[in-house]
Amino acid sequence: MHRTYGCVLAGSVARTRRTDTTGELPEAEAIRLAQQGDVAAFERLYHLHSRRVYSLCLRMVGNTAEAEDLTQEAFLQLFRKIATFRGESAFSTWLHRLSVNVVLMKLRRKSATETSLEEMTEPDEEAGSRRRDFGAADLQLSGSLDRVNLQRAVEQLPPGYKAVFVLHDVQGFEHNEIAEIMHCSIGNSKSQLHKARMRLRDLLHEALREKAREERKAAGTNAGAED
Amino acid sequence: MPPFRCKEFHSYLEPWMNGERSPEARAHLRDCPDCRTLVGDLEAIHSSAHDWGLAEAEPPRRVWTALRAQLEAEKIIREPRTETGGWFEAAFRGLRRPALAGAYVAAVVAVAFGLSGPVTRHFNHQRWLDGTQQFTLPANAQLTTAEQTAVSSFGEATPDVTASLHQNLEIVDNYITLCEKTVQEDPENELARDYLYGAYQQKADLLAQISGRGGYGR
Numbered sequence: 247m248h249r250t251y252g253c254v255l256a257g258s259v260a261r262t263r264r265t266d267t268t269g270e271l272p273e274a275e276a277i278r279l280a281q282q283g284d285v286a287a288f289e290r291l292y293h294l295h296s297r298r299v300y301s302l303c304l305r306m307v308g309n310t311a312e313a314e315d316l317t318q319e320a321f322l323q324l325f326r327k328i329a330t331f332r333g334e335s336a337f338s339t340w341l342h343r344l345s346v347n348v349v350l351m352k353l354r355r356k357s358a359t360e361t362s363l364e365e366m367t368e369p370d371e372e373a374g375s376r377r378r379d380f381g382a383a384d385l386q387l388s389g390s391l392d393r394v395n396l397q398r399a400v401e402q403l404p405p406g407y408k409a410v411f412v413l414h415d416v417q418g419f420e421h422n423e424i425a426e427i428m429h430c431s432i433g434n435s436k437s438q439l440h441k442a443r444m445r446l447r448d449l450l451h452e453a454l455r456e457k458a459r460e461e462r463k464a465a466g467t468n469a470g471a472e473d
Numbered sequence: 474m475p476p477f478r479c480k481e482f483h484s485y486l487e488p489w490m491n492g493e494r495s496p497e498a499r500a501h502l503r504d505c506p507d508c509r510t511l512v513g514d515l516e517a518i519h520s521s522a523h524d525w526g527l528a529e530a531e532p533p534r535r536v537w538t539a540l541r542a543q544l545e546a547e548k549i550i551r552e553p554r555t556e557t558g559g560w561f562e563a564a565f566r567g568l569r570r571p572a573l574a575g576a577y578v579a580a581v582v583a584v585a586f587g588l589s590g591p592v593t594r595h596f597n598h599q600r601w602l603d604g605t606q607q608f609t610l611p612a613n614a615q616l617t618t619a620e621q622t623a624v625s626s627f628g629e630a631t632p633d634v635t636a637s638l639h640q641n642l643e644i645v646d647n648y649i650t651l652c653e654k655t656v657q658e659d660p661e662n663e664l665a666r667d668y669l670y671g672a673y674q675q676k677a678d679l680l681a682q683i684s685g686r687g688g689y690g691r
Contacts, residue, residue, distance in 0.1 A: 282551070283549060283550055283551030284550075284551075285541070285544075285550045288541070288544060288549075288550060289537065289541070292537055292540065296531075296532050296536070296537070297529045297530070297531055297532070298529065300529075300530055300531070300532035300536070301529040301530050304530055305525075313532075314532060314533065314535075314536050317532050317536055318536050318539055318540050318543070321540055322540060322543055322544070325540075325544055325549055326547070326549060386510055386513060386514065387513070387514040387517045387518065389517075391517045391518065391521050392521070393521060393524060393525050396518065396521045396522060396525060397525070411522070415518070415519055415522035415523065415526070416522045416523075416525050416526040417526055418523075418526055436487055436491065437487065439487075440486065440487040440490065443490070443515050443518055443519070444515075446518050447511075447514050447515065447518060450514075450518070451514075
């Protein structure tokens, strides 16, 4: 529920307040007023962006309570620093950079190790044991892939892969935006996304194979019981 | 140029998924069922992810409530506050989760009244949580009836105890009034509703204690 802002505040701030045709405060105006400590402006910015930030956090951590805390933390960091925002980058990009950093810090703390982006995206590259036979799929994902399966697989991705995949394929950011958010090159963003998709394919195929094994086992058990 | 082999096509997958379509890659894909399966899988993942992205979730109202309280605590918000909001949110400033806030309410009021013992519920918890401010009146009416019953059983108590009872009830009533006002101003504020429910519950507990003892302070 968004508030209208045309007449709610008193004092000098209210006298300089500009609203759009719907009576809502435009983002640029909300940023300017938030830099002066205006509570309605903070709330406006929160309402403009909270769904995307919360969804990002939820998709990254898969837990509503943690996602709420992370959303709060991301906006808190944003509002603490808002006086320094000069508009060199888009506000939403800045906010998402903060949000991704907050989430990645959380995931790092969870794993209790301080890891770099490379380590977070290439955890077992050295072992080289992961299957790379790209074309040798025994089951096709098309037609059997639903959102629940995908979410489960995404949860198993290393944090760096997860961040790039969620930002690009789920949240719809472009590679140049992701590069800015993640502090990496556009090429790196593309490469990480491709690796994330390939890793997801492996995970999803493994899940399909596991399901098929369980079904065969259940069928065998039922046949034995009938004998 | 001759068509790609599988290895070359795999190297070309990333541009392919970004929309590039070279004739060599097209030719390979036409003739290679394995690579067609691979591309089909990646497109299925991309499509499913896109669908997932369409369903954005709204954070609960309590996230903003807690955030605002924190911004005020850190003096990042500089707008003067209304008396009610200031009192209400200042009391719970810095508490990030409603469960903690609820525990805080319980602790503050329990200390205020020195209560401990069996709890009698005078209204339906879930009904309140699921409802809106429309439940304010029935809950309050039930509490008023319970209060009259408790006070009527109070005739034999000493004047000091009577005064103490009225003082304690007044404190709880003031607290309820402030919570109700906050809920009425912002009916979607889940946190405020939780606090109001907690306030009702504390009053119910207090009255139950009084009725159980046949009078407060006996």
